[in-house]
Amino acid sequence: MGGHFGFFRRIPKLQNFFNGAKLIELQFVFFRPKIFQMKKYSLVIHGGAGTLVKGLMTPEKEEAYKIALNEALEKGYAILENNGSAMDAVETAVNHLEDSPLFNAGKGSVFTNDGTHEMDAAIMDGKTLDAGAVSLITGIKNPISLARDIMEKTEHVFLAGEGAMRFAKSLGYTLETPEYFYDEHRYQQWQNIKDSDKFQLDHSMKKEGKFGTVGAVACDKKGNIAAATSTGGMTNKRWGRVGDSPMVGAGTYANNKTCAVSCTGSGEYFIRGVVAYDVSCLMEYKGMSVEEAASEVINKRVLEIGGDGGLIAVDADGNIAMPFNTEGMYRAFKTSEEKKEISIYRD
Amino acid sequence: MGGHFGFFRRIPKLQNFFNGAKLIELQFVFFRPKIFQMKKYSLVIHGGAGTLVKGLMTPEKEEAYKIALNEALEKGYAILENNGSAMDAVETAVNHLEDSPLFNAGKGSVFTNDGTHEMDAAIMDGKTLDAGAVSLITGIKNPISLARDIMEKTEHVFLAGEGAMRFAKSLGYTLETPEYFYDEHRYQQWQNIKDSDKFQLDHSMKKEGKFGTVGAVACDKKGNIAAATSTGGMTNKRWGRVGDSPMVGAGTYANNKTCAVSCTGSGEYFIRGVVAYDVSCLMEYKGMSVEEAASEVINKRVLEIGGDGGLIAVDADGNIAMPFNTEGMYRAFKTSEEKKEISIYRD
Numbered sequence: 001m002g003g004h005f006g007f008f009r010r011i012p013k014l015q016n017f018f019n020g021a022k023l024i025e026l027q028f029v030f031f032r033p034k035i036f037q038m039k040k041y042s043l044v045i046h047g048g049a050g051t052l053v054k055g056l057m058t059p060e061k062e063e064a065y066k067i068a069l070n071e072a073l074e075k076g077y078a079i080l081e082n083n084g085s086a087m088d089a090v091e092t093a094v095n096h097l098e099d100s101p102l103f104n105a106g107k108g109s110v111f112t113n114d115g116t117h118e119m120d121a122a123i124m125d126g127k128t129l130d131a132g133a134v135s136l137i138t139g140i141k142n143p144i145s146l147a148r149d150i151m152e153k154t155e156h157v158f159l160a161g162e163g164a165m166r167f168a169k170s171l172g173y174t175l176e177t178p179e180y181f182y183d184e185h186r187y188q189q190w191q192n193i194k195d196s197d198k199f200q201l202d203h204s205m206k207k208e209g210k211f212g213t214v215g216a217v218a219c220d221k222k223g224n225i226a227a228a229t230s231t232g233g234m235t236n237k238r239w240g241r242v243g244d245s246p247m248v249g250a251g252t253y254a255n256n257k258t259c260a261v262s263c264t265g266s267g268e269y270f271i272r273g274v275v276a277y278d279v280s281c282l283m284e285y286k287g288m289s290v291e292e293a294a295s296e297v298i299n300k301r302v303l304e305i306g307g308d309g310g311l312i313a314v315d316a317d318g319n320i321a322m323p324f325n326t327e328g329m330y331r332a333f334k335t336s337e338e339k340k341e342i343s344i345y346r347d
Numbered sequence: 348m349g350g351h352f353g354f355f356r357r358i359p360k361l362q363n364f365f366n367g368a369k370l371i372e373l374q375f376v377f378f379r380p381k382i383f384q385m386k387k388y389s390l391v392i393h394g395g396a397g398t399l400v401k402g403l404m405t406p407e408k409e410e411a412y413k414i415a416l417n418e419a420l421e422k423g424y425a426i427l428e429n430n431g432s433a434m435d436a437v438e439t440a441v442n443h444l445e446d447s448p449l450f451n452a453g454k455g456s457v458f459t460n461d462g463t464h465e466m467d468a469a470i471m472d473g474k475t476l477d478a479g480a481v482s483l484i485t486g487i488k489n490p491i492s493l494a495r496d497i498m499e500k501t502e503h504v505f506l507a508g509e510g511a512m513r514f515a516k517s518l519g520y521t522l523e524t525p526e527y528f529y530d531e532h533r534y535q536q537w538q539n540i541k542d543s544d545k546f547q548l549d550h551s552m553k554k555e556g557k558f559g560t561v562g563a564v565a566c567d568k569k570g571n572i573a574a575a576t577s578t579g580g581m582t583n584k585r586w587g588r589v590g591d592s593p594m595v596g597a598g599t600y601a602n603n604k605t606c607a608v609s610c611t612g613s614g615e616y617f618i619r620g621v622v623a624y625d626v627s628c629l630m631e632y633k634g635m636s637v638e639e640a641a642s643e644v645i646n647k648r649v650l651e652i653g654g655d656g657g658l659i660a661v662d663a664d665g666n667i668a669m670p671f672n673t674e675g676m677y678r679a680f681k682t683s684e685e686k687k688e689i690s691i692y693r694d
Contacts, residue, residue: 129619129620129652130619131618131619135507135589136507136508136510154586155615156586156588156615157614157615157618157619158588158589158590158594158618159586159587159588159589160482160483160507160508160587160589161483161507161508161509161587162508162509162587163483163585163586163587163588164586164587166585166586166587167585167586167587238510238513238514239501239503239506239510239511239513239514240506240507240508240509240510240511240513240514241503241505241506241510242482242505242506242507243505247505247594247595247596248594248597248618248619248621249594249596249597249618249621249624250594250595250596253621267504268502268503268504271478271504271505271595271596272471272476272477272478272504272595273476274595274596274600274621274624277596277621277624277625277628278624278628281624281625281628281632282632285628285629285632285633286632305476
C-alpha cells in the first residue's frame with residue numbers, strides 16, 4: 001500500500017478490498033477522493049509568551065501550568081475527535097484557560113489602574129470569515145463566549161465598553177463579583193506600580209509571573225479552521241487601552257484558504273504589524289507554508305519593528321506552527337497523528 | 348533635457364548648469380540622486396461611499412459638497428506644498444471634513460440609539476508605522492487630532508470609551524455641547540428608526556443623505572506617506588459597536604514601503620477583509636502597483652465577501668487610487684503634477 005493508503009491498514013475490510021483491486025487503488029492514487037482520505041485534525045493552544053526565565057519558576061508551578069494547559073488541550077481536542085467543529089474546540093479550550101487563575105484572561109485577569117479587570121477577546125471562523133470581538137468588559141466569566149455571541153447574534157463584529165456590557169446583559173449574562181477575579185499575587189503586582197505612570201504587560205515581567213494572553217487555533221475533521229484569543233490586558237493599564245487580541249487581523253484571524261492565528265505579545269507592535277493577517281498574506285500571496293509564514297512574521301517582521309511575542313497557527317490540512325521570539329511561551333498541541341506536546345521554554 | 352529633468356526648465360540657473368554639463372547629466376540619469384529629483388506629492392480625500400443616486404441630490408447640495416471637499420483638499424495640499432509632512436496634511440484635511448456638517452464625522456456625526464454621537468478615528472504614519480486610534484468618544488470636536496495625540500503622547504495605539512475620554516480631558520480637551528453636533532436632518536433619520544431594532548450605515552440610504560466616513564491619504568515631498576480616517580458611525584447604532592475606521596489594517600493603514608489607505612463602506616466586511624492592509628500586502632508580496640492592488644481589493648476581494656464601499660490610497664511616489672464598488676464616493680485629489688479633481692459619482 002502506498003503512503004496515501006497507510007491508514008487503511010487499520011481497517012482490515014477496506015484493505016482486503018484494495019489488495020484485490022490494484023487498478024482501483026491506482027485510480028485513487030490519482031484522484032484521491034476526499035472521503036477516503038484520513039483528514040488530519042489538530043488543536044494548538046497558548047497561555048502567553050514572554051521573558052520566562054527558567055530559574056525563577058518552581059517545579060511545582062511549572063507542573064501546575066502544564067496541568068492546566070493539558071486540561072484545556074484535552075477538552076478542546078475531544079470535541080474535534082467527536083466530529084465537533086473547530087469553532088467549538090477553540091471556544092472550549094479558551095473557556096478552560098479563562099477559568100484558570102494561572103493565565104491572564106477571564107478569572108486570572110490582571111488589575112487595571114482603577115483596580116478593575118478589563119478584558120478583551122475575539123473569535124473568527126475560517127469557513128465563513130465571520131468574526132466576533134469584544135473589548136473593555138468587566139465581570140464577564142468567559143469573554144470568548146461573549147465574542148462568539150456578538151458574531152452569531154448581531155450584525156456587528158466588534159462591541160466595546162458599556163455598550164458591550166448592555167449587550168451581554170440583554171442576553172442574560174450574569175456578572176461575577178470582584179472576588180471571583182481577585183488574586184493576591186496579581187493584586188500585589190498592581191499595588192507595586194499603581195501610583196506610578198507605569199503599566200506592564202503581564203508577560204514582560206522579569207520574575208516568576210502569570211503571562212499575557214490565552215488563545216487557541218484548531219483544524220477540524222472537515223478541514224474548517226478557527227482562532228480564538230482572550231486577555232486580561234496589562235497590569236495598571238489606563239484610559240481604556242485596547243490591545244491586539246480583539247482586533248481581527250492583528251491578534252486573531254482565520255481563513256480556511258490560509259490559516260487560523262492567535263497571537264500573544266507586545267500588543268501595540270502586533271497591531272502596527274497587523275500580525276495575524278500578515279501570516280495569512282504570506283501564505284496566500286507568497287505561497288509559503290504555515291510554518292514558513294509564521295516564522296517569517298515572528299522571527300523577522302515583528303522583530304524588525306521592535307515587537308516581542310509569539311503566535312500559534314494551523315492550516316486547513318492540520319499543519320501547525322508555534323513560533324515565538326521571547327524566552328518562552330506557554331503552549332501545547334495535539335494532532336490526530338497522535339502527536340502531543342506541552343512546553344514552556346525554548347528547548 | 349530628458350524626462351527626469353523636465354522640472355529644471357522652471358529653474359533657469361540649474362538648467363544652464365546642466366546644459367553645459369552633459370556628462371554630469373548622464374551620470375544623474377543613471378544614479379538619479381534623490382536631491383535633484385522632482386518628488387511628486389499628492390493628497391487624496393474622501394467623504395464616504397454609498398448608494399448615491401444622482402437624481403436624488405439637488406445641484407445646490409452637490410455644489411455644497413464639492414465646495415467642502417475643495418476646501419479640505421486645498422488646506423491639506425497647502426501643507427504639502429510648503430514642505431509640510433504627510434501626517435500634518437491628512438490631519439488638517441480630516442479636521443476640515445470633521446468641522447463640516449455635511450459629512451458623518453465630527454460635527455456631522457449621526458445619532459446613536461441613545462441619542463448621542465459616538466465617534467471613531469485613526470491615523471497612521473507610514474514612515475515609522477506609528478499609529479493612534481480612538482473609539483466610542485463623545486463631545487470631541489476633532490477625533491482625528493485625539494487619535495494623533497494617542498499616537499504621540501502615549502505608548503498605546505488604541506484607546507476607547509470612557510478611558511479615552513479621561514485621556515482627552517487630561518490633555519485639556521474641552522467638550523462640545525450636544526447642540527454643536529445637532530442637525531435636524533440627522534435627527535429625523537434617527538427618529539425614523541430609533542424604536543426599531545434597525546441601524547443604518549449612513550451611506551447605505553437610498554435617499555439623499557450625508558455619507559459614511561471621511562478620510563485622507565497623502566504623500567509629501569520627502570516621500571513619506573500617511574493615512575487618516577474619522578467617522579460618526581451608524582445611525583441608531585447600539586452596544587458600543589466599533590467599525591473598521593479606527594482599526595489599523597482594516598479601515599486605516601500606512602507604510603512607506605507600500606501605501607497609505609483610508610477606507611469607507613460596510614465596516615464589518617472591511618474588518619473581516621482586513622482591507623487596508625490587504626492593499627499593502629498585494630503591493631509588497633505580489634508586486635502590484637497601488638492602483639492594481641486597490642482595485643483588486645475593492646472590486647474583487649471585498650465584493651466576494653459581500654462588502655460595499657471604497658478606499659483612497661497613495662504610494663511613496665505620489666501615485667494615487669480611489670476605487671469604489673458603490674454608486675458613488677465623495678472624493679477629491681490634487682497632485683504636484685497640477686492634476687486636481689473633485690467628484691461624487693462614477694463618471
